[in-house]
Amino acid sequence: MKELVILLAESALETIPRELLNDPVIINDARKRRENPRYLILDRARHHRAMLGLPRAEKRGRPDIVHQALLLIQGSILAYNKLVKTYIHTTNNLVIYVDPETRVPRNYNNFIGLMSQLFREGKVPPMGKPLFSIVGGINHAFNAELPDRKILLDDVRGREIPMSVFIDYVLSLKKPLVMIGAFPRGSFEESTYSLADDVFRISRYVMDTATILCRLLSALEMRLGLLA
Template identity: 25%
Template sequence: FMPHQGKKRELKEEDKLQEDSEQEIDQQLFYGDDDIVQDKTITAGLISDAPKLPKNFEERQNWKRLIVILEACQLQITKNRRGDNELINCDDHQRTIKNMGKRYEDFRPDITHQCLLSLMDSPLNKAGKLQVIIRTNKNVMIEINPHMRVPRTYKRFAGLMTQCLTKFKIKAEGSQTVLMKVIKNTFDKVLPVGVRMIGTSSKAKLVDLQEYVDNLEEMDNDKPVAFIIGGVSVGNPAMEVEGISDAVCISNYGLSAAC
C-alpha cells in the first residue's frame, strides 16, 4: 500500500514539473536574446544588407543563382495550454509527441533553424546568388527572402515560423518587405524553367563536390541548378523527391543538414 502511494505522489510531482515547464515555455516563446518580443514586433531587426534582387518574372527566370530546397522540414504546430500556437519540438513537447504516437526524432525544427543560419549568412547569399525554399513534411512550401536575417536564437525563430505558418506571410516591422511567405506547393510555380534538381544523401553515390559542380557547368552553364537537402535527423527525403535528375553524397562522413 505504501509503495503504491509513493508512486502516485511521484507521478503527481512529475506532472506538476511538466506543467511548470510548459508554462515557462509559453512565456518565453517570443523571447529574443534579452528582451521579450511581442507578436507584432517579432520581425524587428530581421532585414540584412543584401544586393539587388529580380523584380519581375523575366528577371527572375534569368536570375543566375544556386537554389537550395530544404525538404521534409519538421515544422508542425500545436496549441499550448493557453490556446496559443507554438512549434512542436522534441525537447519541450515530449508528452504531446507521445500522445500522437510519433517518434521524438520526427520533431526537429532546430535543424531547419541551423540550416537557415548557415545559408542566409553565407557569402553566396550576401552576393545575391542564393535562393532558399523550405518544404515541410506536411507539404507546405515556404519561400525565404534573401534579405532576411535569421533570428539568432531558436525560441525567436520558433515564434517567427509559427507566425508564418498561421498567417502565411511575414513582413518586416515598419516595412512592406516580405521576409517569408507560404507559396503554392508545386516546383513548377517556383523554380525556373529547365532547372536541374539534384538530391543529396549519405546513401547516394560519393562525388567530389568541386569536380561535380565543374562538370555541371561544362554540360550547361546557363541551366539553373537546385540542390535538395533533407531537413531531418533520420531518413533520406531528398532522394525521394519527384523530378530529381541525380542524387549525390559529398562526404565520406555523415554530415548534419546544416553542413
C-alpha cells in the same frame, strides 16, 4: 552558375498536429507561451512525451535544424552577392519562400515565435514586403524557379562523387536546385526521390544538414573567388 536554389526538403518544421492538440504537454506549453496550441511549433525538446505515438516521430519536431540551416544560407557570402535563393519544404508538404534579403533571428526563441506567426498569418510580417511566405506545395518552387536540374543530396541512395566534381557540375548549370534534407534521421520519402533528376552523396560519412551546407557553401564561394 547564375543562381543557386536551395530547397530544405522534408523539414522538421510544423505546427502541432491535430491529434496532439489536447495533450496536457501541449496545453501546458501553450499556456506558458500564451499561444494558441494550434500555432505552437512542434519541438521535441519541449514536446517529447506528447510525440511518442506520433507517426514518423523520428523525423519530426526539430525546427532547430531549419534555424541553423537558414542562419548559414542567409548569412553566407553567396547570399550577400545575391547568388542563392532559399525555400523550405515542410514535412506537411508546404513550401515557404525566404526572401533573399531576410536576416534570420539568431535567437532560437525569436525564430520560433516568427514561425508561429508565419503559420498563423501565411506571411511575416503580415503587412509590407514579407521575409517568409507560405507559397504552396513543393511544385511551386520548381515552377517558380525553372531550374536546369533538381539535385538531391542523400546519404542513403546517393551516388558518391568527390566534392570537387560536384561543385564543377553545379557551376556548369545556369540555375541548379539542390535539395537537402532538414530532418534529424531516417530517409527521404519516395515522393521526394521521384522529384530529383540526380541523387548524389558528397561524402562517405553521414553528415547532418548544417555540415552539408557548410561544405557546399564554402566550396562554391571559394571556387567563385568570393573567399580570399
